[in-house]
Amino acid sequence: MSIRGTASKQFHSMPISISSRAPSSVTSDPSPLDAIRKQTNKIEDLLDSFSGPIKPYLPAIGRFLIVATFIEDAVRIISQWSDQVFYLNSYRHMPYFVTVLFLFFNVVAMIVGSVLVIARKYSVYAVGALLGVVISQAIGYGLIFELNFFLRNLSVIGGLLMALSDSFARRRIAFAGLPSIEEKDKQMYFQLAGRVLLIFLFLGFILSGNWSIARILVSFIGLIACVMVAVGFKARLSAMLLVVILSLFNVLINHYWTYSSSHPNRDFLKYEHFQTLSIVGGLLLVVNTGAGKISIDEKKKIY
Numbered sequence: 199m200s201i202r203g204t205a206s207k208q209f210h211s212m213p214i215s216i217s218s219r220a221p222s223s224v225t226s227d228p229s230p231l232d233a234i235r236k237q238t239n240k241i242e243d244l245l246d247s248f249s250g251p252i253k254p255y256l257p258a259i260g261r262f263l264i265v266a267t268f269i270e271d272a273v274r275i276i277s278q279w280s281d282q283v284f285y286l287n288s289y290r291h292m293p294y295f296v297t298v299l300f301l302f303f304n305v306v307a308m309i310v311g312s313v314l315v316i317a318r319k320y321s322v323y324a325v326g327a328l329l330g331v332v333i334s335q336a337i338g339y340g341l342i343f344e345l346n347f348f349l350r351n352l353s354v355i356g357g358l359l360m361a362l363s364d365s366f367a368r369r370r371i372a373f374a375g376l377p378s379i380e381e382k383d384k385q386m387y388f389q390l391a392g393r394v395l396l397i398f399l400f401l402g403f404i405l406s407g408n409w410s411i412a413r414i415l416v417s418f419i420g421l422i423a424c425v426m427v428a429v430g431f432k433a434r435l436s437a438m439l440l441v442v443i444l445s446l447f448n449v450l451i452n453h454y455w456t457y458s459s460s461h462p463n464r465d466f467l468k469y470e471h472f473q474t475l476s477i478v479g480g481l482l483l484v485v486n487t488g489a490g491k492i493s494i495d496e497k498k499k500i501y
Contacts, residue, residue: 253486256482256483256485256486257364257483257486258316259479259482260360260361260364260479260480260481260482260483260486261315261316261318261361261364261479261483262316262479263475263476263478263479263482264315264357264358264360264361264476264479264480264483265311265312265315265316265328265361265476265479266472266475266476266479267354267469267472267473267475267476268308268309268311268312268328268331269308269309269312270468270469270472271308271469271472272304272305272308272309272312274465274468275301275304275305276305279301282297282301283297283298283301286300286301286338286339290338290339290340292338300334300338304331304334304335307327307328307330307331308328308331310324310327311324311325311327311328311331312324312328315328315358315361315365318364318365321361321362321365322362325358325359325361325362328358329355329358332351332354332355336348336351349398349399349401350398350399350470350473352395352398352399353395353396353397353398353399353473353476353477353480354473354476354477355395356391356392356393356394356395356396356397356398356477356480357392357396357476357477357479357480358392358480359388359389359391359392359395360388360389360392360393360396360480360483360484361479361480361483362388362392363384363385363386363388363389363392363483363487364483364487386491386492387492389487389491389492390430390492392480392483392484393427393428393430393433393484394428396427396477396480396481396484397424397425397427397428397440399444399473399474399477400420400421400424400440400443400444401421401424416443416447419439419443420439420440420443422436423436423437423439423440423443424436424440427440427481427484429494430492430494431494433484433488434484434485434488437481437482437484437485438481438485440481441478441481441482441485444474444477444478444481445478447474448471448474448475448478452467452468452470452471452474453467453471454467454468454471
């Protein structure tokens with residue numbers, strides 16, 4: 199965002215012979231996939247039992263975490279106003295008056311949009327404003343082609359889409375000249391897009407950094423969980439696993455609070471810390487609501 203510091207079980211029936219009078223025999227040996235599903239169902243039931251007291255609050259927690267990076271960025275722009283103006287004016291060659299307007303509208307959009315997302319009010323406009331901030335800052339600060347920044351912002355956008363899908367009520371809305379549409383029907387498309395985009399942060403984590411045995415193991419497990427979230431297979435369990443991995447990563451790696459306020463790495467780590475919180479918030483909404491209608495989990499219920 200803004201510039202940082204200085205730098206079916208399967209049943210197998212035996213064939214029945216016409217001449218045989220013996221009763222048919224049926225084997226009930228489960229397939230490996232059925233065994234995996236049985237174990238994962240037990241884990242999901244266990245998670246539900248532990249998360250019962252906080253489950254009613256998960257949507258609110260998720261929405262708050264999703265906009266955490268915007269709140270932090272707005273506060274930092276205000277506290278570092280002169281540095282922001284100087285950078286955009288001197289290094290990005292943005293006229294002074296345009297720079298002031300750019301920063302002012304970004305701060306207003308981030309604060310107002312974040313409050314509305316948390317309150318679940320005018321969510322379409324709020325998410326639209328925050329999406330505008332993501333795009334305008336990528337262009338304004340010249341970071342649109344920076345790979346890690348690009349992947350992180352894709353995940354932030356995924357979190358915003360999850361927040362938008364969470365805001366839809368189950369009622370019908372009608373537009374002039376168009377067939378009536380149920381918001382729950384729109385919800386599933388936003389859930390799909392949000393799930394897919396959310397995993398890009400972890401892909402960025404896989405592509406960056408020094409490799410070690412621990413990092414390879416975490417990346418392998420995380421990549422499998424990302425694919426499962428994207429296709430909607432055991433999405434709640436996979437999302438919970440990613441929440442744990444990213445939360446531990448955030449504490450162990452993005453520990454900006456261990457640096458002094460003047461240290462050049464503090465702002466960069468703080469930026470990555472709060473962006474990771476936003477993706478964790480989106481994943482918590484997946485944990486709470488599941489993958490949605492366009493998913494393997496939903497298709498299993500039908501077939």
